Amino acid sequence: MARFLVCPPDHFGIRYEINPWMRVSNAVDKAESQAQWRALARVLEQDAGAKLERMTPVPGLPDLVFTANAGVVHDGTAVISRFRHPERRREEEHFAQWFKEHGYRVILLDEECYFEGAGDLLGFPDAWFGGYRQRSDIKAHRVLSEVYGKEILPLELVTSRFYHLDTCFCPLGNGELLYYPPAFDAYAQAAIADRVDERQRIVVSHAEAARFACNAVCVERHVVLPSGCPETMAMLEDRGYTSHPLDLDQFLKSGGSAKCLTLALD
Amino acid sequence: MATETVTLEGHIIDSLILAKVLDTILQRRGTFTIKEMHVGATREDASTATIAVHADSTQRLTAILHAVQPHGAVVEHAVDCTLESAPKDGILPDAFYATSHLRTQIRLNHQWLDVDAIEMDLAIRVTLNPPRARTVPMADVKAGDLIVTGRTGVRVFPLERPHERDAFAFMAADVSSERPHHPMIADVAKRMRMIRDNRQKACTDGEAACDPDLGTKVLFVGGPAVIHAGGREALTWLIESGFIHVLFCGNALAAHDMEASLFGTSLGYGLRAGCAVPHGHEHHLRTINRVRNAGSLTHAVESGLIQDGVIASCVRQHVDMVLAGSIRDDGPLPDVITDTRQAQTAMRAALPGVGLALLVATTLHAIATGNCLPAKVPTVCVDINPAVPTKLSDRGSFQSIGLVMDAASFLRQLAQALGWEG
Numbered sequence: 075m076a077r078f079l080v081c082p083p084d085h086f087g088i089r090y091e092i093n094p095w096m097r098v099s100n101a102v103d104k105a106e107s108q109a110q111w112r113a114l115a116r117v118l119e120q121d122a123g124a125k126l127e128r129m130t131p132v133p134g135l136p137d138l139v140f141t142a143n144a145g146v147v148h149d150g151t152a153v154i155s156r157f158r159h160p161e162r163r164r165e166e167e168h169f170a171q172w173f174k175e176h177g178y179r180v181i182l183l184d185e186e187c188y189f190e191g192a193g194d195l196l197g198f199p200d201a202w203f204g205g206y207r208q209r210s211d212i213k214a215h216r217v218l219s220e221v222y223g224k225e226i227l228p229l230e231l232v233t234s235r236f237y238h239l240d241t242c243f244c245p246l247g248n249g250e251l252l253y254y255p256p257a258f259d260a261y262a263q264a265a266i267a268d269r270v271d272e273r274q275r276i277v278v279s280h281a282e283a284a285r286f287a288c289n290a291v292c293v294e295r296h297v298v299l300p301s302g303c304p305e306t307m308a309m310l311e312d313r314g315y316t317s318h319p320l321d322l323d324q325f326l327k328s329g330g331s332a333k334c335l336t337l338a339l340d
Numbered sequence: 341m342a343t344e345t346v347t348l349e350g351h352i353i354d355s356l357i358l359a360k361v362l363d364t365i366l367q368r369r370g371t372f373t374i375k376e377m378h379v380g381a382t383r384e385d386a387s388t389a390t391i392a393v394h395a396d397s398t399q400r401l402t403a404i405l406h407a408v409q410p411h412g413a414v415v416e417h418a419v420d421c422t423l424e425s426a427p428k429d430g431i432l433p434d435a436f437y438a439t440s441h442l443r444t445q446i447r448l449n450h451q452w453l454d455v456d457a458i459e460m461d462l463a464i465r466v467t468l469n470p471p472r473a474r475t476v477p478m479a480d481v482k483a484g485d486l487i488v489t490g491r492t493g494v495r496v497f498p499l500e501r502p503h504e505r506d507a508f509a510f511m512a513a514d515v516s517s518e519r520p521h522h523p524m525i526a527d528v529a530k531r532m533r534m535i536r537d538n539r540q541k542a543c544t545d546g547e548a549a550c551d552p553d554l555g556t557k558v559l560f561v562g563g564p565a566v567i568h569a570g571g572r573e574a575l576t577w578l579i580e581s582g583f584i585h586v587l588f589c590g591n592a593l594a595a596h597d598m599e600a601s602l603f604g605t606s607l608g609y610g611l612r613a614g615c616a617v618p619h620g621h622e623h624h625l626r627t628i629n630r631v632r633n634a635g636s637l638t639h640a641v642e643s644g645l646i647q648d649g650v651i652a653s654c655v656r657q658h659v660d661m662v663l664a665g666s667i668r669d670d671g672p673l674p675d676v677i678t679d680t681r682q683a684q685t686a687m688r689a690a691l692p693g694v695g696l697a698l699l700v701a702t703t704l705h706a707i708a709t710g711n712c713l714p715a716k717v718p719t720v721c722v723d724i725n726p727a728v729p730t731k732l733s734d735r736g737s738f739q740s741i742g743l744v745m746d747a748a749s750f751l752r753q754l755a756q757a758l759g760w761e762g
Contacts, residue, residue, distance in 0.1 A: 200383075201383075212350070212357070212410065212411060212412040213412060213414075215350060215351075216349060216350040216386065216412070219350065219351065219384075220386075224384060225351050225354075225384050226350070226351055227354055227355035228350065228351070228355050228411075228412070229355070230360075230411070259360075261355075261356040261357070261359065261360045262355075262356075264356055265354060265355045265356050268354065269354065
């Protein structure tokens with residue numbers, strides 16, 4: 075059974091601006107955000123059959139809700155994020171604590187080695203991809219490759235709107251990939267094309283990429299994605315996926331959606 | 341040319357990170373040399389590339405390094421060189437760095453500096469303000485001079501392959517008497533013509549117009565066998581035609597050349613008749629005596645005493661001549677430098693701009709010249725005895741190409757390849 079780490083949005087809000095989506099003036103509707111988050115949890119647990127591990131929210135850490143950025147977890151080892159922006163660095167100790175308490179081997183990166191967790195490291199069983207240049211450093215992928223003994227192909231992210239790999243790149247089951255090519259430089263696009271067959275690639279339109287269509291959670295044949303992405307849903311359903319659109323607009327105000335709100339644990 | 345070495349490690353091939361870094365260097369008008377490449381055996385294994393990045397200025401190099409670092413290129417940790425003061429005049433610090441004749445840089449105040457006048461078997465003297473590094477012979481060092489010691493902060497560049505695809509493209513000390521000479525001589529002639537054109541360009545359009553890598557001078561180093569064997573006419577023609585610009589030789593070549601001018605003999609042998617003439621063994625002594633009386637080689641030619649031959653042509657064509665004496669010289673002729681240190685200094689002073697060195701029928705002068713030449717100067721050693729080019733190479737001048745043949749035949753074929761009708 076798929077397991078995810080999540081954190082209820084009790085203290086979620088926009089207190090600072092560290093990506094082009096965030097505006098402090100664009101206040102979060104607290105009740106609405108909590109309702110949207112509960113809907114996400116319900117779909118994951120009831121429709122997709124996933125198990126959720128809930129972290130305790132911490133006052134003063136509004137983005138702790140985005141657990142995708144806690145770190146990356148594989149084979150019982152958690153490498154904890156090193157956030158580029160000081161605003162999020164206090165989250166690191168809470169994530170590290172949670173993994174320690176739950177029996178994971180915890181690895182901390184050097185202070186200057188920025189890495190923002192599963193937000194910038196995704197992949198298929200035999201090939202992992204690492205986003206760099208916006209938030210994570212390419213050197214972090216080298217370290218992670220050694221820790222996990224995995225090939226990690228670094229992909230350069232070229233626009234600040236798609237600042238994490240999981241905002242524009244979503245591996246699905248059966249080796250299929252949902253992605254938005256203009257978020258990558260030409261070398262990264264060529265590297266993806268070389269590794270993922272054209273028939274396996276599902277290209278998201280600009281309009282739906284901007285709705286965070288790629289920030290989706292895939293559990294076997296279930297794909298949970300933000301609402302307002304009908305073309306993406308149609309492409310997914312053509313390939314036999316069951317899509318679960320959810321209104322997650324309160325989190326998009328902060329530059330996050332379904333995927334950012336979850337961290338796959340295995 | 342500014343250079344730094346970077347390493348790139350990780351899954352750099354399938355991700356095209358290596359390609360991106362190399363493209364970035366070229367797009368920013370730098371160049372690169374891949375010094376080492378290790379490709380991971382499996383997909384999980386990391387690959388490593390060590391890349392020397394070159395640019396025409398430090399500013400451009402810095403910009404390139406800034407551009408490649410976000411893609412994982414790590415500038416190799418480099419440290420400054422170590423300097424120690426010379427303890428006495430003529431004495432180097434015990435751990436002095438001994439140079440090779442390859443392009444060398446030292447790191448001083450975090451900047452790489454080219455070592456000027458590179459030559460093998462010397463030390464490196466540094467001045468701090470302005471920062472400069474230059475080779476210095478042991479005997480010329482002064483107490484308190486700053487000398488590079490140890491090996492840290494010193495880097496030596498391998499010999500770059502010349503762009504031309506000729507005999508010099510793979511500079512290696514090949515010596516064989518069982519190889520056709522003609523293609524090699526044709527390549528030497530071609531290069532001599534290019535250097536003469538380059539020199540003319542420098543004279544008419546200024547130094548900036550010429551190709552500094554090609555050089556503007558051909559150096560001829562010869563022994564007396566050039567004259568004995570009958571190469572005098574061809575060599576004279578090469579000098580008169582502007583193909584030779586520096587002459588290194590000893591007392592003997594000059595003495596026998598002028599003997600031929602005065603008496604028609606070389607060490608007493610009639611050059612035309614090919615046999616000894618009565619009292620011919622005295623001719624070179626009488627020649628030396630008359631030239632000594634003239635006071636200098638230049639005066640001997642300008643006064644009309646010496647009217648033809650190698651030395652006369654050199655004087656008329658303003659060829660830079662360095663005559664270095666040796667222990668059994670007769671006379672010697674005026675202008676022969678009998679102090680070996682002074683001779684070394686004079687040879688070094690004549691070398692800047694040399695783009696081709698022809699070492700013909702001389703062992704000691706060939707090896708002495710080889711020791712002074714930077715490795716980048718194409719060098720051809722011609723001798724009837726294969727031991728000479730071999731010895732030259734054994735003494736470190738690995739870039740020299742050996743041609744085992746008679747000096748006169750070489751010079752005649754070379755001159756003919758350049759248009760001589762003699």
